[in-house]
Amino acid sequence: MPGLVHVVDDDASFRTAIERRLKLAGYDVETHSSAEELLGRLPNVEQPACVLLDVKIPGLSGPDLQARLIEIGSTLPIIFVTGYADTATTVRTIKAGAEDFLTKPVSSEQLIHAIERALARHSAAQSQRNRLDAFRALLSGLTPRERQVFDLVVRGKINKQIAHELGTTERTIKAHRHQVMDKMRVHSFAELVSIAERLGLIDANVPRDQA
Numbered sequence: 001m002p003g004l005v006h007v008v009d010d011d012a013s014f015r016t017a018i019e020r021r022l023k024l025a026g027y028d029v030e031t032h033s034s035a036e037e038l039l040g041r042l043p044n045v046e047q048p049a050c051v052l053l054d055v056k057i058p059g060l061s062g063p064d065l066q067a068r069l070i071e072i073g074s075t076l077p078i079i080f081v082t083g084y085a086d087t088a089t090t091v092r093t094i095k096a097g098a099e100d101f102l103t104k105p106v107s108s109e110q111l112i113h114a115i116e117r118a119l120a121r122h123s124a125a126q127s128q129r130n131r132l133d134a135f136r137a138l139l140s141g142l143t144p145r146e147r148q149v150f151d152l153v154v155r156g157k158i159n160k161q162i163a164h165e166l167g168t169t170e171r172t173i174k175a176h177r178h179q180v181m182d183k184m185r186v187h188s189f190a191e192l193v194s195i196a197e198r199l200g201l202i203d204a205n206v207p208r209d210q211a
Contacts, residue, residue: 003119004028004049006076008038008065010057014104018052018111025112035060039068048126050099050118052111055082055089063093070096075125077118081106135195138184146183149176153189154196 005027007018015031022029028047032038036059038051051069055062066078080093083104090101099121100114142150145166152162159173166173186192196202 002026002028002047003115003122004030004047005115006030006032006038006042006049006051008032008035008051008057008062009054009081010034011054021108021111022115025108027115034058035062035065035068038065042074046126048119048123050077050079050115050122052079052081052115055080055093056084063089063096066093066096066098075122075129077122079114079118081111132198135184135199139195139199141183142180146176146180149173150180150184150192150196151201153177153180154193154202 005022007015007022007029009015009018009031010033012033015033019029019031030041032041034057039060053062053065060068062080062082069076069078077099078093078097079099080090080101081104082102085101085103093101099118102110102114139147139150148166149162152165157165159170159177162177163170163173181187181192184192184195186195193202
């Protein structure tokens with residue numbers, strides 16, 4: 001799987017060796033000697049990417065960089081590659097969402113497998129984010145009245161109830177409902193509810209007539 005790997009390690013010889021190894025495997029590679037360097041050059045790219053990160057680096061440590069990336073909303077998967085593995089650090093980083101924790105020296109096979117998993121996860125997260133952005137764009141295209149109808153429909157209200165709540169006729173609500181389905185590009189009530197759940201507009205665990 002093609003993708004970009006950010007290598008963050010203060011050992012120049014390690015960075016060079018890893019860069020060569022990964023480029024031979026077909027990956028794009030960017031190397032950084034410190035956490036601060038990565039943060040200063042972190043691009044907002046669409047291609048799947050991940051970070052190979054040492055634990056003990058000058059300045060901001062590996063785990064601290066992980067925390068900073070989470071803070072700024074980065075979805076880059078992190079693979080720790082270190083010669084200084086200890087149980088407490090391993091547990092801390094994995095609990096914080098690290099993809100893997102590898103100990104130097106690491107074999108090419110082990111490294112590539114970890115990178116493949118990380119890039120696949122990042123790609124899936126990007127696809128999910130793009131789908132949600134598309135849903136939000138469709139939702140923003142509804143008129144204020146259509147949005148009211150949408151909100152009531154996904155909560156399980158029938159046309160008669162919606163008409164009563166909005167002070168109009170069932171026929172009008174039926175027309176609005178048709179427009180909502182058309183603009184949201186769905187063919188069923190279930191699809192509409194699914195979109196509302198994904199966008200966090202309703203709780204998936206609450207029965208529709210109680211939402």
